Amino acid sequence: xxxxxxxxxxxxxxxxxxxxxxxxxxxxxxxxxxxxxxxxxxxxxxxxxxxxxxxxxxxxxxxxxxxxxxxxxxxxxxxxxxxxxxxxxxxxxxxxxxxxxxxxxxxxxxxxxxxxxxxxxxxxxxxxxxxxxxxxxxxxxxxxxxxxxxxxxxxxxxxxxxxxxxxxxxxxxxxxxxxxxxxxxxxxxxxxxxxxxxxxxxxxxxxxxxxxxxxxxxxxxxxxxxxxxxxxxxxxxxxxxxxxxxxxxxxxxxxxxxxxxxxxxxxxxxxxxxxxxxxxxxxxxxxxxxxxxxxxxxxxxxxxxxxxxxxxxxxxxxxxxxxxxxxxxxxxxxxxxxxxxxxxxxxx
Numbered sequence: 001x002x003x004x005x006x007x008x009x010x011x012x013x014x015x016x017x018x019x020x021x022x023x024x025x026x027x028x029x030x031x032x033x034x035x036x037x038x039x040x041x042x043x044x045x046x047x048x049x050x051x052x053x054x055x056x057x058x059x060x061x062x063x064x065x066x067x068x069x070x071x072x073x074x075x076x077x078x079x080x081x082x083x084x085x086x087x088x089x090x091x092x093x094x095x096x097x098x099x100x101x102x103x104x105x106x107x108x109x110x111x112x113x114x115x116x117x118x119x120x121x122x123x124x125x126x127x128x129x130x131x132x133x134x135x136x137x138x139x140x141x142x143x144x145x146x147x148x149x150x151x152x153x154x155x156x157x158x159x160x161x162x163x164x165x166x167x168x169x170x171x172x173x174x175x176x177x178x179x180x181x182x183x184x185x186x187x188x189x190x191x192x193x194x195x196x197x198x199x200x201x202x203x204x205x206x207x208x209x210x211x212x213x214x215x216x217x218x219x220x221x222x223x224x225x226x227x228x229x230x231x232x233x234x235x236x237x238x239x240x241x242x243x244x245x246x247x248x249x250x251x252x253x254x255x256x257x258x259x260x261x262x263x264x265x266x267x268x269x270x271x272x273x274x275x276x277x278x279x280x281x282x283x284x285x286x287x288x289x290x291x292x293x294x295x296x297x298x299x300x301x302x303x304x305x306x307x308x309x310x311x312x313x314x315x316x317x318x319x320x321x322x323x324x325x326x327x328x329x330x331x332x333x334x335x336x337x338x339x340x341x342x343x344x345x346x347x348x
Contacts, residue, residue, distance in 0.1 A: 002312045004331035010312035016044045021086035031066045048084045055083045078120045085280035097257045101238035111268045115275045129158035138228040164210045166234045180270040186259035194240040279307035
């Protein structure tokens with residue numbers, strides 16, 4: 001547990017851990033925003049140990065570039081991600097509930113990169129093909145000239161090949177989450193999930209998805225040429241969340257939304273363990289602001305025997321009363337110092 005007054009750097013610690021896991025921050029999509037004002041660069045280094053195997057990770061960020069390093073050697077994102085397995089619950093991640101479809105797709109993809117081999121590569125290949133098709137659509141939209149369908153179809157085939165697998169993997173992953181949602185952990189409410197795609201109404205096997213995706217791209221090509229962007233594909237999909245049969249974002253209270261997001265994370269952790277044999281590290285920022293005492297107690301009880309947990313709080317006493325035996329560290333002006341704790345720690 002990391003405690004201290006506001007603006008002392010507690011969230012920065014979690015952000016650093018997250019960067020070592022994913023190569024990017026959960027607070028900003030612009031890497032250089034992580035650099036302290038007045039400085040030219042920043043860096044994070046850490047050692048991950050699992051079953052006596054150590055991995056030396058590092059991220060260096062300047063105003064011009066970001067370098068990901070494994071054992072002091074520069075590597076690509078696909079090789080970097082997956083060495084540290086992390087799930088983070090912060091106010092920013094509530095966008096999974098309250099935000100747009102893009103945030104829910106990102107929620108799925110972050111977890112899937114460690115449990116679905118090749119998912120990173122497929123996402124990258126799909127994004128490249130999507131960008132090229134959109135460039136062609138935009139070009140023909142601006143130019144008064146005959147459309148070369150063969151050029152568009154060439155990029156559509158790449159979209160179909162990669163997108164079919166992405167769609168199928170996401171749909172399968174959501175089905176796996178459904179069976180692993182904790183039962184009545186936060187009361188009697190029932191959380192249900194539904195993956196919605198405009199490329200295939202009922203994602204089935206690969207051939208069915210591929211056929212329907214191709215048909216829909218063809219049907220929408222004229223409209224896409226008018227708009228200048230691709231309107232069909234897994235880049236437009238969504239994960240719908242319902243609590244007791246009603247849309248969670250519209251009808252769920254703030255507490256119900258937070259509890260539901262935690263339940264989603266817990267389901268992801270179980271799916272992760274089934275593949276890897278261990279749970280990812282779990283992080284919660286400003287825990288007492290996100291969870292009331294009863295939810296916090298159930299949350300900590302669920303995690304205590306499963307994985308390593310990092311919590312931040314500005315009210316150390318209230319959390320310590322619920323989570324007796326945690327290792328406590330005080331964060332003050334950007335420095336971290338251990339604080340006395342009674343007993344052995346279940347969480348650290």
